Amino acid sequence: MAKSHVVRAGECLQSIAALYGFFPDTLWRHPANAALAAARSHGSVLAPGEVLEIPARRDKEASAPTDTCTVFRRRAVPSIVRVRLDEDGARHSFVGLPFRVEMPGLPQIRGEVDAEGAVAAFIPCDAGSATVIIDPEGAHERRIELRLGALRPVDTPEGARARLRNLDYLPADAPEDEATPQARRALRAAVRGFQRDHGLEPTGELDAATRRALTVAHGY
Incomplete structure (x- = not known):
């Protein structure tokens, strides 16, 4: 039976596919997930609360003789x-x-x-x-x-901060509460440093061009 899976923190396409017994590409290419796939450049980076549609699984039967030992292997995709x-x-x-x-x-x-x-x-x-x-x-x-599975999409505050931190533009001990002036100043300084190094106008704003460059520099 088809169902909807609400993404939880620490989950990604690969772990969800393994949970339901599918290959990741099978879920990602499923027509019901087309909108999510278009919004996310990589299935490994999903945000908690997003919904992944799980199609009905088709069971496969195999025949085996009763007088021999038959080994069945479960295929998995690391x-x-x-x-x-x-x-x-x-x-x-x-x-x-x-x-x-x-x-x-x-x-x-x-x-x-x-x-x-x-x-x-x-x-x-x-x-x-x-x-x-x-x-x-x-x-x-x-x-x-x-x-593993903890990286959020780049268009979320957590995802942008994580990539800047991984690329060593944002100190590991920088405050994360966006409601505080200290956190906002640290983030703007990190964004300006990244923009200068990648030929972008150093505005300190996480605009679309900066997010694209951040995704490329980080790898996903």
Whole structure:
């Protein structure tokens, strides 16, 4: 039976699809979700309260003999998480270094930083958080804490702040309550810095052009 799913904090297209037994693309391309897909450039970034329509699932039957052991595998689509560490433009100094991804209750993932200075790993859809450790126990060790599914759309105050913070324009300890003058001043200063670095007029306003540039710079 078809139903409507109201997005909760920490959920994204991938985790919702896994919950109902669908591939993410199946939900995202469903005609009933066309308006949401048009409003959001990426299904991984949904806002709490938005509604994703879930179509009726078609069950599949398979025959198997009774005198042998038959193995059925549940297909799943892990999410590709890509993180780039850029310290004062020195991203390429991390190329080739080993990394480890730790997730609560799940096996570790290991690999090497790619030629773009980024960590790319397949993360299970039910992972709510992860710790990326570059060069574990080495001279260049860096730790990055990730809250998976927590990023809001760029057209929300929380989404814009998170991207500015991730790109190191907004200090991690900057106040977030928009009702306070301190928070508004910190945000405007961060926006002006970002605009100057990306060839935009430094107005301090989160206009459409700034949000587009912010999405491109952040990656989504």
